[in-house]
Amino acid sequence: MSDVEVMIAPNVIEYPFRRTTGPVIGAFFTALREGFVVGVRGSDGRVIVPPAEYDPVTAEELTEIVEVGDAGEVVSWAWVAESLDGHPFDRPFAFALVKLDGADTPMLHAVDVAAAEQMRTGMRVAARWRPARPGADDEVAEGVRYREGHIADIECFVPEGDR
Amino acid sequence: MPELVLPDRLRGVEPVRSIRTPARLDYEFTAGRATSRFLRGVAEKRLLGQRCPVCRKVYVPPRGACPTDGVPTEEEVELGHTGTVTTFCVVNVQFYGQAMELPYVSALILLDGSDLPIMHLLQEVSADDVHMGMRVEAVWVPDDEIEPTLESIRYFRPNGEPDAPWDSYKDNV
Numbered sequence: 001m002s003d004v005e006v007m008i009a010p011n012v013i014e015y016p017f018r019r020t021t022g023p024v025i026g027a028f029f030t031a032l033r034e035g036f037v038v039g040v041r042g043s044d045g046r047v048i049v050p051p052a053e054y055d056p057v058t059a060e061e062l063t064e065i066v067e068v069g070d071a072g073e074v075v076s077w078a079w080v081a082e083s084l085d086g087h088p089f090d091r092p093f094a095f096a097l098v099k100l101d102g103a104d105t106p107m108l109h110a111v112d113v114a115a116a117e118q119m120r121t122g123m124r125v126a127a128r129w130r131p132a133r134p135g136a137d138d139e140v141a142e143g144v145r146y147r148e149g150h151i152a153d154i155e156c157f158v159p160e161g162d163r
Numbered sequence: 164m165p166e167l168v169l170p171d172r173l174r175g176v177e178p179v180r181s182i183r184t185p186a187r188l189d190y191e192f193t194a195g196r197a198t199s200r201f202l203r204g205v206a207e208k209r210l211l212g213q214r215c216p217v218c219r220k221v222y223v224p225p226r227g228a229c230p231t232d233g234v235p236t237e238e239e240v241e242l243g244h245t246g247t248v249t250t251f252c253v254v255n256v257q258f259y260g261q262a263m264e265l266p267y268v269s270a271l272i273l274l275d276g277s278d279l280p281i282m283h284l285l286q287e288v289s290a291d292d293v294h295m296g297m298r299v300e301a302v303w304v305p306d307d308e309i310e311p312t313l314e315s316i317r318y319f320r321p322n323g324e325p326d327a328p329w330d331s332y333k334d335n336v
Contacts, residue, residue: 007193
């Protein structure tokens with residue numbers, strides 16, 4: 001039986017899940033769809049972005065949704081030399097923790113620069129937004145991804161001067 | 164739940180209640196030696212099982228070893244294209260990716276000469292008439308469409324024989 005050539009076939013398993021957000025995380029995605037970013041104020045006054053449902057110190061429910069800026073500072077980053085399926089780009093880019101203006105915690109997102117040499121901790125970056133969904137009577141452009149209430153509504157961050 | 168305090172820009176807009184979170188696994192399935200032999204047999208319209216030298220059970224599709232005795236199953240056994248419905252499920256619920264018209268019947272079929280049922284589709288029979296012990300036969304795709312996959316059997320259908328006695332499949336339910 002050792003003379004048998006073993007067969008190999010491609011296999012794809014796909015689950016089209018949707019996840020319910022609840023009101024706090026829902027507010028974050030609603031704001032993204034509307035083209036801005038919100039966090040939540042914690043018991044110690046810090047603004048947590050993306051918002052947490054429960055206070056990281058006291059575990060109390062958090063309720064005060066706060067708007068923050070859509071630009072901020074790279075706190076740390078990693079260069080992705082070879083992008084994989086599901087990554088935001090099919091070219092090299094950086095994943096970065098970005099502390100948005102007015103926020104006290106950093107948020108993970110992609111930074112679109114051509115080379116790792118253009119990345120540094122402390123650099124200023126700004127969100128590059130996808131376009132707002134056109135109204136019912138407006139023309140829909142072919143192949144354009146509109147904002148829908150998803151983290152990818154921010155296509156990526158770019159160096160602040162490049163926006 | 165406490166009321167949220169929202170910034171003005173979030174008041175009066177339709178809130179997002181759910182987000183897309185699809186999961187996708189894209190990989191290669193390696194059949195292994197025993198199952199590769201089985202699949203090549205299917206491409207010749209043959210159903211090949213393997214017998215355990217200890218418990219004498221015939222497994223199909225073979226995996227190359229007996230899960231009970233932990234020994235290689237080297238004796239190859241050719242099986243018939245007829246079998247017995249052990250258990251079955253009438254599918255009435257639409258789901259993502261489903262290609263079949265509702266209702267349809269998915270059944271475990273104990274091929275003659277084997278000791279492990281395979282799952283396949285039952286057709287040419289009303290869901291109401293399907294029952295345990297029903298005798299069925301394989302309906303193959305046309306010869307020029309046969310490939311090394313169990314989908315080369317389009318479905319099973321009743322072959323008109325009297326029901327199999329309970330004792331002949333009671334160890335497989």
